[in-house]
Structures are given as C-alpha cells and as structure tokens.
Amino acid sequence: MSIIRVTVIDREGVSHELDAPTDMNMNVMELCKSAELPVEGTCGGMAMCASCHCYVESEHADAMSEKSDDEEDMLDEAFHVKDESRLGCQIQLADPLEGLIVRLAPVG
C-alpha cells in the first residue's frame, strides 16, 4: 500500500496534512470527506455539482489528468473559478501527486 502526503487548506486558511492511500481508487473529494473537512461532494463524484471545487496550489498540473469536458462544463457553473481550479472529485490520488497542495474554493 502506498501513501502520499496531501495538504488541504480549508476555507478558514487552516492547513490539514493528510495521509492519502493511492491504492484505494480515491479522489481528493473523498479524501476530504474522510477527513471530515467541509466538502459536500453532493453529486457523489460525477463532476456534476462543483461542491468540491478547489485550487491546486502545488506544481502538480503535469501529474494530473487533463480536465474532462464534464469537469470543464461544471466549472462553467461554479463561481470563483481561477486558472488553477479543479473539481476535487476529478483528481484521482496517485503516487505522482506526493506533496499535493489544494485549497478549498469558497462555497457558492
């Protein structure tokens, strides 16, 4: 079993360092929920609600999958969207993401 370190900065600016397994088919939204961070994950991870909208603050863009059309479409309906915006549910946890830092986007 492989574990990577992921830092999630919540909406109050508090950093949470989380140990994330990479062999459990988990994504960042699920990781946040399992750590009881305030991420709703309303749609269950189908890129259909944007409640797991976050900003990727570390240099991991190349290590991540490209945004799918579904994700890009959903970000169209989200607010506070920036270049580094992603939906947490679409970031699959994998070994190359060691040291990932994400910040939760404001709700709404």
Place this chain on the structure above:
Amino acid sequence: MWFPRSQRLWPSICQVRQWDEHEGFAVVALSAGAETTFAAQSIMIQTDILIIGAGPCGLFTVFEAGLLKLRCHLIDALPQAGGQCAEIYPKKPIYDIPAYPEILAGDLVDRLMEQAEPFQPGFTLGERAETIVKDEEDQFIVTTNRGTVHRAPIIAIAGGLGCFEPRKPPVERLAEYEDQGVEYIIKDPEFYRGKKVVISGGGDSALDWTNFLADGVASEVTLVHRRDGFRGHPDSVQKVLDLAASGKIRLLTNGEVVGVDGDGHLEGLTVKHKTEGELRLETDHWVPLFGLSPKLGPIADWNLNITKNAIEVNTLDYSTNVEGIYAIGDINTYPGKLKLILCGFHEATLMVQSAFKRIYPDKNLVLKYTTVNGVNGF
C-alpha cells in the same frame, strides 16, 4: 397507459403529469393563476401519505404503501418525477441496484413509475412544499409555494438533497435587484421585448435564450461567459458565434459579471475581463444561468432536528422528532447512514409499516408477500 389519480378534487390547480409508457411524461394540466388562488382558498388534496420529493425513494414508497392499501400523493419542486436521477444524471448508469447489473438512472425512474402505477399516486410537480401546520383532526396541512393545499395524517420527507434552486452568483448587493432586473429563470420571453438583456453562462439554457431573445425579442443581447469554449449543443454554439460575428449580439468571453448597479432597478453591470480589466455594461436585465443546486429549503423551518443539512431519524421506523413525520433516503441521517438508493428503498419499506400503525392503531398488520398475493392496485 395509466393516469395518476389521487383524491384531487380539482384536477387543474397545479401541474399534473401523466405517465405514458410510450411517450413518457406529458403535462396534462397546468395551473392558472386564478385557479391556484381558488385552490388556496377551498381545494385540498387529501391522501394517506404525503410524500415530499418524487425521487426513487419517494416513488418506491408509493408501491410499499400501496401494498398496505395506503394512498400516496407526491410533491416535487422539479417539473418531473425522478429527482436527481431524472434531473441531473438520467443517462448515467447505476450499478448497485439489486438484480440490475447496470441500469440508466432515467430507466430506473421509468421502472419505479411503472411499479407504482397500480396504486395511482397523485403528483403536485413544479411546486415546493412550503409550510406545514396541523389541523384539529391531527392531520398535517402542507401548502406549496403556489398555494396548492394538501392534507394527510402522515408526511414522508424523501427530499434527497433538497429543492433544486438556481445557483446565484456571489455578487454583492445581488439580492437587492432580484425581480428588479435580475432573474434566474426566464419564465416568459415576452417580458424582455424591447429591453437590453445580459445573459451569463455557457450551457444550453444560456445559449438557447441568447439565440431566442436575439431573434427580434430583446433590443440588445449580450452573452457573458467565463471562457472561450461553450458546452451545449454544437448547433446552438454555432448560432451564437454567427450572431456575434454579424453583430446581432455582443459576445463577451473570458469575462464574468462582478458587480450590479442601479437606482432601485438594475441599470448596469460590471464585467471583469481576463485581460482587459473591468468594463461596465448598461442593461435593463441580467439573467445569470448557472444551473441548479440543491438547498434544504423551507423544510429547515419545520421544527425537525437537523444535523449537517440532514434530518435526524430513529432507525426503528425512520420517524423524525415530530410525530407523524418521517424522513427517508438521502435527506435523513443516523449512525451508519449510507446515501444509497437501495438503502432508501429499505427505509421506505419500514417507514410505511409504522405509518400504517399510526393511521390504524387498532388494526393488525401482517406482512404479506407479493409472491403469494400479487399486487392488487386501487
């Protein structure tokens, strides 16, 4: 073909939809303002179990209640039955419904409607359950935002994620201009005749309304969108691009509305452009079309115990802290809760047994298997 028939006394006070196995849902009656008012004064829909939310869990409740000869009526804020399955992901496959290795969410709703059919449920669709009071006979009176009144001894809240409401952009002082130039839904395009309109969004509704209003309705149409690319139907996208190229609409991509202004009524918007900074648009109307998101809504004020946007229930029978009100499916919470459709089905089944005992305290209830008795509808 079947017709949902509850004990509605007046068939046209709100939107009533019929299900046809070949044609799907069809609206057979729409409310008219006068009738709705009339409804609020004197018409009441009486049923045994009033189900708030017509998603999979609410629909299966109709079947289980029907086996116990209890009638159901459903209220849903969406204009069709099926909840999230129909509204958000009808074409997505679901893999964890027992005996269906794979079924599309929309097909699951169709099957549930078929299964509920013998028990002739009634529907109040496109209306949101707003208020609840108890009358002198210990029955609940639930009134919708459009004034339709329902009466039942039992309420089953199967509201899923809550009511779907338009997503409102986080723009300061936005609320001041709601219905004063800011509208989240286009109800009647004629309302915009001869007016300057700004539409925000990149999906089908933003594209379609831009095309529609630009066709001789509004005097000026501007579409503001966050990026260059548009989702939505390629034909609609092309039409918008063509209209922009010929100067019939103004297309502002890579921009977002960040400010509203006006003296009482909306007069202008501030748009922040990715590269060109801020600019002001004069307009009579702004229609932000950013889809729907679920809110718990008025149920939050029904004196129910709520934790993290979910209603606390007793797992014995999924009753809430208010006697006669139950909560089933994704909207409830209890230790070990899993938000799965199949768990909602189980909760619905236990809940109607308890509801039966509340309605008929002196009757004995014996579980009858459908394999023995079949399904005897109303």
